Amino acid sequence: MDGDAIQTATGVVAMFNYLTRVADASGIEFDYATPLPAFEPRRDKHPLPRPPADEWPVVTPRFTDLWQRWHDYLFDASHESLTWRQRLVLARAAALESCDRKRADELAEHAPRDDVDRVLDAFARKLSVRPWQMAASDLQALRDVGFAERALLHAMAVTALQNAESRLAVGQALASG
Amino acid sequence: MAWLATISRRDAGGDLAQAYAEMAARPTPEVYVPDHGDAPGIIRAHSLDPALMRLAFSVSGSLHRSTLEWADRELVSSVTSRANECFY
Numbered sequence: 001m002d003g004d005a006i007q008t009a010t011g012v013v014a015m016f017n018y019l020t021r022v023a024d025a026s027g028i029e030f031d032y033a034t035p036l037p038a039f040e041p042r043r044d045k046h047p048l049p050r051p052p053a054d055e056w057p058v059v060t061p062r063f064t065d066l067w068q069r070w071h072d073y074l075f076d077a078s079h080e081s082l083t084w085r086q087r088l089v090l091a092r093a094a095a096l097e098s099c100d101r102k103r104a105d106e107l108a109e110h111a112p113r114d115d116v117d118r119v120l121d122a123f124a125r126k127l128s129v130r131p132w133q134m135a136a137s138d139l140q141a142l143r144d145v146g147f148a149e150r151a152l153l154h155a156m157a158v159t160a161l162q163n164a165e166s167r168l169a170v171g172q173a174l175a176s177g
Numbered sequence: 178m179a180w181l182a183t184i185s186r187r188d189a190g191g192d193l194a195q196a197y198a199e200m201a202a203r204p205t206p207e208v209y210v211p212d213h214g215d216a217p218g219i220i221r222a223h224s225l226d227p228a229l230m231r232l233a234f235s236v237s238g239s240l241h242r243s244t245l246e247w248a249d250r251e252l253v254s255s256v257t258s259r260a261n262e263c264f265y
Contacts, residue, residue, distance in 0.1 A: 001245070008243035012253045015237050019219055020263035027180030028218030030264045031211040041262040066239050070232040132262035136180040149182040150225045156181075157229060 010171035011064075014164040021160035024131040025138065026153075047129045056101040061169035071165070074158050081151035082158070085110060089117050090155055091162040093124035098166035116145050124159040184224040186216045196227035203238055219265060 001009070030038055063071060075091070077084035092107035112121040119141055127134060142152050186197050200220050211217050216224075223230035240250065258265055 001249075004243055005245040005249070008240055008245040009249070009253050011236075011240050012245075012250055013257050015240060016254045016257035016265075017261065018233070019237070020258050020261040020265050022222050023219055023265035024261075024263055025181070026183075026218075026222040027178075028183075028222050028265075029179070031213060031218045032209055033212045034208055039259070039264045041264060043262070045262050064236070064239065066232075066236050070236055073228065073232050139180050152181055153223065153225045153229070157223075157233070 006175050007172075010168060010175055011067075013171055014168035017167050018157075018160040018164040021127055021131050021163060022156055024134040025127050025156035025160070027134075027136060027139075041132045043132050045130075045132060050097070050099050050129075053099075053101070056099040056104075057170055057173060058101045059169040059173040060102055061165050062172055063165075063168075071161065074154070074161050079154065081148065081154045086117070086120055087154070087158045089120050090124040090158045093121045094128045094159045094162035095166055097125055097128035098163055100162075100166035100169065102169070103162070103166060119145050120155065123155060124162075127156060127159045128163050179218065179222060181222060182225065183221045185221065189224065192227045193224055196230050197224075199231065200234060203234075204241075 075084070075087055082090075088107050088110035089112055092104060092110045095103035095107060112118045123138060123142060126138060139152050142155060147155070184193060186194075189197050197216050197220075200216060209217065215221065220230060220234065223233060243250075245253075
């Protein structure tokens with residue numbers, strides 16, 4: 001495989017950490033017309049234990065121009081659905097659960113401060129570490145503290161994107177030796 | 178029915194209808210075209226924000242323009258989904 005193929009494979013891993021989380025959090029149904037038997041997720045699977053924090057890699061992802069636009073949009077401060085800080089509360093939780101020292105340190109000041117933050121933090125942690133257990137009640141918990149449907153989409157997208165970007169960083173570091 | 182509110186292609190207007198048309202115009206293998214006639218669920222999940230839909234799927238689309246072969250990309254995405262215990 002040449003450098004382009006390796007870079008793309010790393011991007012695919014990252015992208016599918018986004019897409020699977022949006023699929024799991026939104027509760028969409030399997031809808032491809034495949035002749036293969038449907039995959040049955042093991043919903044009782046235990047997440048792999050995370051290594052101690054002092055062993056986490058300190059890595060920074062390199063984004064393509066398209067990826068950067070996606071990132072800038074989801075972390076833009078002008079959306080009304082979720083505040084900028086609420087986005088960073090979600091991203092911090094996702095970075096911590098993804099063992100991403102660099103991003104978690106960057107976002108350290110955005111630890112949860114109030115009850116709404118704590119609901120967002122719990123949502124992002126579950127979606128990051130055991131997405132296969134997501135349920136309708138996880139979205140309802142966000143509605144119950146006042147978030148509208150578009151905010152729910154943004155909450156899962158920000159969380160999923162941070163999961164993707166933390167893995168992109170690790171993958172690129174591994175690929176470059 | 179998804180847990181998140183979504184807008185079907187049939188009910189879409191304005192910018193969302195345009196975004197759905199752009200998604201449908203992308204080259205898509207037959208196996209990834211659902212037989213319910215609506216946009217695929219993963220795209221419909223983004224229907225409350227057409228700008229986000231365009232951005233997310235522009236990145237996923239860009240991963241198809243590479244020397245990485247189709248079968249290898251499918252293998253990598255399948256393993257990633259399985260590690261996440263996800264049908265998608």
